Structures are given as C-alpha cells and as structure tokens.
Amino acid sequence: MDREKQLRDFLLKGDKTYMPRVSVDCVIFGFHEDQLKVLLLRWKDGRWCLPGGFVKWDESVDDSAVRTLQERTALNNIYLQQFHTFGAPDRERGKKLKGIPDSKKSWMHDRFVSIGYYALVEFSKVNPIPDWLSDACHWWDLHKVPALIYDHNEMVEKALEKLRLSLNDHPVGYNLLQEKFTMPELQRLYETILDKRLDRRNFQKKMLSLGILERLKERKTGGAHKAPFLYRFDKKKYERAMKQGLKLGF
Amino acid sequence: MDREKQLRDFLLKGDKTYMPRVSVDCVIFGFHEDQLKVLLLRWKDGRWCLPGGFVKWDESVDDSAVRTLQERTALNNIYLQQFHTFGAPDRERGKKLKGIPDSKKSWMHDRFVSIGYYALVEFSKVNPIPDWLSDACHWWDLHKVPALIYDHNEMVEKALEKLRLSLNDHPVGYNLLQEKFTMPELQRLYETILDKRLDRRNFQKKMLSLGILERLKERKTGGAHKAPFLYRFDKKKYERAMKQGLKLGF
The missing domain is CATH 3.90.79.10 (Nucleoside Triphosphate Pyrophosphohydrolase)
Structure with a gap:
C-alpha cells in the first residue's frame, strides 16, 4: 500500500x-x-x-x-x-x-x-x-x-x-545512574533535572535521610582526590517510595 | 418542557x-x-x-x-x-x-x-x-x-x-481555617486530611520551616491551658508556594 x-x-x-x-x-x-x-x-x-x-x-x-x-x-x-x-x-x-x-x-x-x-x-x-x-x-x-x-x-x-x-516526593535515579554511584554523581542528576546548582552538604543530608540509599564498603577509585564512597539504591525501599511517595515529613 | x-x-x-x-x-x-x-x-x-x-x-x-x-x-x-x-x-x-x-x-x-x-x-x-x-x-x-x-x-x-x-509540596488551610488559628488547629487539619496522628513537635518545626506562617502578638484566650500563640498565613508567600510548590529541600 x-x-x-x-x-x-x-x-x-x-x-x-x-x-x-x-x-x-x-x-x-x-x-x-x-x-x-x-x-x-x-x-x-x-x-x-x-x-x-x-x-x-x-x-x-x-x-x-x-x-x-x-x-x-x-x-x-x-x-x-x-x-x-x-x-x-x-x-x-x-x-x-x-x-x-x-x-x-x-x-x-x-x-x-x-x-x-x-x-x-x-x-x-x-x-x-x-x-x-x-x-x-x-x-x-x-x-x-x-x-x-x-x-x-x-x-x-x-x-x-x-x-x-x-523530586519533592519521589525518588529518581534508578536506571539513570550506574548500579553503584557516588553522591556527587547523584547530585549532578538532580542538578541537571532542576537546571540549578544545589548545596553539597544539604543535598547529602537530605538524600541520606530518605532511607533509600545503601552505602557500600568499597570506594570509587581512580580520581585524584580522596576516593569517595559508593552508594546504591535499596531496591525494595526505592520501589515502595515510588508507589507511596517519600513522605518527607508527613 | x-x-x-x-x-x-x-x-x-x-x-x-x-x-x-x-x-x-x-x-x-x-x-x-x-x-x-x-x-x-x-x-x-x-x-x-x-x-x-x-x-x-x-x-x-x-x-x-x-x-x-x-x-x-x-x-x-x-x-x-x-x-x-x-x-x-x-x-x-x-x-x-x-x-x-x-x-x-x-x-x-x-x-x-x-x-x-x-x-x-x-x-x-x-x-x-x-x-x-x-x-x-x-x-x-x-x-x-x-x-x-x-x-x-x-x-x-x-x-x-x-x-x-x-501536602508534601503545597500549603493547605487558607479558606479552611479561621483567619487567625493556633498550631493545634492547623495540625488537626493535616491529621484529618491524612487520617492519621502526627507528632506535635515535628509538625510545628516543619510548619515554621515552610516560611508561610506569621506568628501574631496576640494569643488565643478562653482555654483552660496556657494561651497558645495565634498564627495567620502570609498571603503572598502562601500564594507563591501554591504556584511554585514548597520545594522542601530543592
């Protein structure tokens, strides 16, 4: 046809x-x-x-x-x-x-x-x-x-x-980052979506408070600076937060 | 007809x-x-x-x-x-x-x-x-x-x-509460919508951190307990938050 x-x-x-x-x-x-x-x-x-x-x-x-x-x-x-x-x-x-x-x-x-x-x-x-x-x-x-x-x-x-x-009530990052990632890599994802810079300390504090990240024993290697910690998402907690919302306070 | x-x-x-x-x-x-x-x-x-x-x-x-x-x-x-x-x-x-x-x-x-x-x-x-x-x-x-x-x-x-x-990213209460209200009255509004009890201290801390409330000089009178503070919404900040979201962190 x-x-x-x-x-x-x-x-x-x-x-x-x-x-x-x-x-x-x-x-x-x-x-x-x-x-x-x-x-x-x-x-x-x-x-x-x-x-x-x-x-x-x-x-x-x-x-x-x-x-x-x-x-x-x-x-x-x-x-x-x-x-x-x-x-x-x-x-x-x-x-x-x-x-x-x-x-x-x-x-x-x-x-x-x-x-x-x-x-x-x-x-x-x-x-x-x-x-x-x-x-x-x-x-x-x-x-x-x-x-x-x-x-x-x-x-x-x-x-x-x-x-x-x-981003206020749902996690983001799974399938967008490598399985293991550093806090600065996660921060850059948020900064890219929001199109603005975020404060490093506040960002880390907030992310850790969400209870969806697991800090690994190994660190990232290869950089010039002190090797940063590696994290990965706790898949169960991540999925629950996707469904129910992060409930940042309530 | x-x-x-x-x-x-x-x-x-x-x-x-x-x-x-x-x-x-x-x-x-x-x-x-x-x-x-x-x-x-x-x-x-x-x-x-x-x-x-x-x-x-x-x-x-x-x-x-x-x-x-x-x-x-x-x-x-x-x-x-x-x-x-x-x-x-x-x-x-x-x-x-x-x-x-x-x-x-x-x-x-x-x-x-x-x-x-x-x-x-x-x-x-x-x-x-x-x-x-x-x-x-x-x-x-x-x-x-x-x-x-x-x-x-x-x-x-x-x-x-x-x-x-x-409620995670927008204020609520304007037109639902009296113009001047106490923190427990605001908390009961949230508890009614969420259908669950909230911790008094965390609720107050969170509400004050949003920057949309104005604490008045007068206190509520008539109760048996120590007279509680009265609040009202800062209308400009409330309306901005309705439009842009509360951005609780980002």
Whole structure:
C-alpha cells in the first residue's frame, strides 16, 4: 500500500479502530552525562512534534500511550506517567488535513483533547527510530527545543514542571545512574533535572535521610582526590517510595 | 418542557453542544471541624455519583469542570485542580440509557474518557443544591461512601491520594481555617486530611520551616491551658508556594 493511500484510509476510516476526540502525547526526557534532552519527531512536512497518537476502542488510554510510543519511536518498556490533560477549545486537528480532498469528513477533522504522559530514560541506552509518518526522531537539548505543532511546547514545559515537582516526593535515579554511584554523581542528576546548582552538604543530608540509599564498603577509585564512597539504591525501599511517595515529613 | 422530553433531546441532540467521548468529574472534599467529607449526587434512579458533565465544543475542559459543578450543585468560585484522566476501555455510557428507545443512536451511547478534578472547601460555608437530573446532593463521610456508578469510587480514592501527596509540596488551610488559628488547629487539619496522628513537635518545626506562617502578638484566650500563640498565613508567600510548590529541600 503506498503512503498516500495508507494516510487516506487512516483519515477516512480510522474511527473504526480509534476513538475520535481523544489523543495521547508523550514527553520523553533523556538523561546522559549531565545533560537533559527531549525526544522529538519530524513529520515529513518538516514540522517537529512530540510522539503522539490515538486510543483504540478496546485499549485503556495508558496502554495507548505505551503502544503509540513504541510504534512511533521504537522505544520499548518505558514507564510512562500520566501528568496532565490538555483541553483548550482551539485544539483543532483539521488544520493538518489540507491536501486531502474529503478531509472534512474525517474523524480527525475537529477538536481533540490530548492526555499527556512523561518518562525519564537514559538516552544512550535507547535507539529511537521514526515511523512511516516521520522522517526523523532526535533528542533535543531542552534549551533549544524548536517551535512545535499545536500546544506541544506547552506540553514540554508542563511535563518538565511536573518532573521537577515529583523530586519533592519521589525518588529518581534508578536506571539513570550506574548500579553503584557516588553522591556527587547523584547530585549532578538532580542538578541537571532542576537546571540549578544545589548545596553539597544539604543535598547529602537530605538524600541520606530518605532511607533509600545503601552505602557500600568499597570506594570509587581512580580520581585524584580522596576516593569517595559508593552508594546504591535499596531496591525494595526505592520501589515502595515510588508507589507511596517519600513522605518527607508527613 | 417536561423532564422526559428534555432528557430525550439531550441524548439525541446533545452533541451539537457537547463533544462526544469526553466527560469531566469533580471530587469535592469538604472540611469542617476535624471532619473530611465528599460531595455526592443521587440520580432520580437512586444511584449515587460524583457531580460530572460534558465539555462544550467552545470551552476548555477546565472551564467545563467549573460550569458542570456550578450547574449540578450550585457551588460557585471553587478552585478545581485537574488530577487524573480515567480511560479504561470499559467506561461505557450506553448502559444507563435503557428505557430510551433510540438510545443506541445517542452520542452518549459508547465509551467516554473522563477528566477528574478535585477541590477542598469549608463545607459549612457552601450550600449544595441538586440539578434537575438528581434528587439529592449530600456531603458523605469519607469512611462511609456508598457504591457509586462506573469507576467513581476509584476516582474518589485517586483524588484523596493526590490531595494527600499535595501536602508534601503545597500549603493547605487558607479558606479552611479561621483567619487567625493556633498550631493545634492547623495540625488537626493535616491529621484529618491524612487520617492519621502526627507528632506535635515535628509538625510545628516543619510548619515554621515552610516560611508561610506569621506568628501574631496576640494569643488565643478562653482555654483552660496556657494561651497558645495565634498564627495567620502570609498571603503572598502562601500564594507563591501554591504556584511554585514548597520545594522542601530543592
């Protein structure tokens, strides 16, 4: 099936498979060596956007986000967190259908509400691949995100705000750092997400008070300075904190 | 217009006004004198539910939640916080249409995704009134919530979880307590929301460290014990913390 017929079928008959009016969009943050990036797709018409898609009639919205991300970028096994639903009245899909003669009859031709999901991954460990609608899929520096379609820039901002707030009550770092890491390495992860410097002593005190770190007997070797302690996450306590929140006080 | 014709028009022509497939539901928590309650409506068929409704084509989903709450319960000026979107595939609306002959043609007859909002109000200050679809609108003790329609019990649970987590990074109390209050009164508010006892000294230390309270020169009078200090919220700092989060550490 050529690409044009495939697109036409999708526009005119897609509502047999997908619910109209509801979409999902994924903000995938990538961390690697003190850098924080976001994953963007480029449509064949040149415009950049978040990887997003639609909800099959027989799947949950959470499952549709996972499938969409997999189909559009080939990223697998990513834990996605729903963070906000975007529902401004001018979220029209009709605009992108020009060039398709009957597009006004399409289920896509009108307002959509979009459910946003985010994730944080180690970007050197994954290899995103664009789908048939797109010609590129890249990690972008968060400070250099281009103008995106619709309200996708707002989605990136909101997801970043939620990710930063989540540090107040959820742990971060598992799957982003090596299994064994030093306190300065953990601090740089937090500093990169928050985009600001943190006080070394306060950071260490706070991290140790959370009760999710295990200090190892071995120390890191190879540096010029006194060898720093190595830590690892206590997986059970980490997972409990992911579920219940860190309860920093209450 | 009699009620049956009104309902029939809504079911068969409502999609001229409202988007199909998307609804909103409101979990309104009420606090008063160490009690936490939730506001429920009873349909004329006897089943209890959250106050919910639909999204007009020309309004944002956030505005539709405010309007819905006002129309269904007569509650005004409530700040609603979007907390989660519920999208299980078996969220069918068709089931409630029995008795209406053409109900399969209705825009309501199929799956809906629902966007959840919550709020916390002083329940003695508001006077909820049921709309034309309902015959009662009551505050229910959170420990005695009855079986609700669809997934509305799950919505109440999830909203409560989010409200409790929000205490980790957002202040609470403004509009719930008297303008001037004692530390034990503030502590009882937190204990009521969290449904557990808190240590008095840790609570006071933590609250004072947040920098949103102002200690007054006057003390509370009338009690048998030594008169306790009175506090009030520093409104500017409180509002900044509502927006930016308390940042308990970072």
